[in-house]
Amino acid sequence: MNDLMTLDAYGRLTEPATLTIQRLLPGPIERIWAYLTESELRRRWLAAGEMELRLGATTELVWRNEQLNDPPTRRPEGFGEEHRMQVEITELDPPRRLGISWGSTGGVTFLLEKQGSEVLLTVIHRRVEDRATLLNVSAGWHAHLDMLAADAGGGVKPRHWDHWLRLRAEYDRRLPG
Numbered sequence: 001m002n003d004l005m006t007l008d009a010y011g012r013l014t015e016p017a018t019l020t021i022q023r024l025l026p027g028p029i030e031r032i033w034a035y036l037t038e039s040e041l042r043r044r045w046l047a048a049g050e051m052e053l054r055l056g057a058t059t060e061l062v063w064r065n066e067q068l069n070d071p072p073t074r075r076p077e078g079f080g081e082e083h084r085m086q087v088e089i090t091e092l093d094p095p096r097r098l099g100i101s102w103g104s105t106g107g108v109t110f111l112l113e114k115q116g117s118e119v120l121l122t123v124i125h126r127r128v129e130d131r132a133t134l135l136n137v138s139a140g141w142h143a144h145l146d147m148l149a150a151d152a153g154g155g156v157k158p159r160h161w162d163h164w165l166r167l168r169a170e171y172d173r174r175l176p177g
Contacts, residue, residue: 008022009021009023009142009145009146010142010170010171010174011123011138011141011142011171013175013176014124015126017106017126017127017128017129017134018106018124018125018126018127018128019123019124019125019128019134019137019138019141020122020123020124020125021122021123021125021138021141021142021145022120022121022122022123023120023121023145023148023149024115024118024119024120024121025118025119025120025121025148025149025152025153026117026118026119026152026153027114027116027117027118027119028114028117028119029095029096029112029113029114029119030095031119031152032095032112032119032121032152033094033095033098033112035148035151035152036098036110036112037051037053037094037098038051039051043062043064044068044147044151045068045144045145045147045148045151046061046063046144046147046148047061047062047063047083047085048061048062048064049061049062051089052089053089053092053094054089054092055089055090055091055092056088056089057088057089058086058087058088058089059086059087059088059089059100060084060085060086060087061084061085061086061087062082062083062084063082063083063084064081064082065079065083065160065161065164066081066160066161068147068157068160069157069159069160073159073160073161073162074161075161076161076164076165085102085103087100087101087102088100088101090107091109095112096111096112096113097109097110097111097112098110102125105125105126105127105128105129105133105137106125106126106127106128107125107126107127108123108124108125108126109123109124109126110122110123111123111124121145121148123141123145125137125141131175131177134171134175135168135171135172135175136168138167138168138171138175139164139165139167139168139170139171140164142167142171143158143160143163143164143167146158146163147160
């Protein structure tokens with residue numbers, strides 16, 4: 001892991017098709033766990049959807065990214081008003097580890113680690129084989145984690161879709177072709 005003094009907000013490829021991205025967030029760990037698992041908190045930074053915390057449980061996540069800001073931001077071409085995805089809990093060790101399936105990729109694991117009064121959140125998104133999908137996923141996680149950091153820390157949320165577009169261009173420069 002990165003030294004916390006030099007924690008880079010950008011995700012990196014830790015394997016050819018695995019994105020790892022981290023954020024240092026205000027604790028306690030149970031509070032950040034709630035942001036991952038409780039629909040009302042999760043919808044403020046990622047997607048809504050009631051989650052039963054047991055291995056094998058399924059959840060429908062519902063994204064409404066335009067609603068992450070007030071006033072709402074305008075979505076880029078090719079994105080709908082809403083996106084839905086069925087996920088399954090594949091790993092569960094509250095409040096330290098949550099793994100879920102993720103579409104056609106190898107799934108996502110959220111790791112939480114206490115760092116004094118803060119929490120290091122590591123997101124690992126595996127087997128993102130296609131470059132266009134990797135760019136979207138990288139910019140998406142980065143933008144959504146920035147929303148989480150702002151919400152959890154009482155800061156100002158970036159304008160989601162504008163931020164996502166800038167990040168996608170930056171990841172296009174940063175990640176190998």
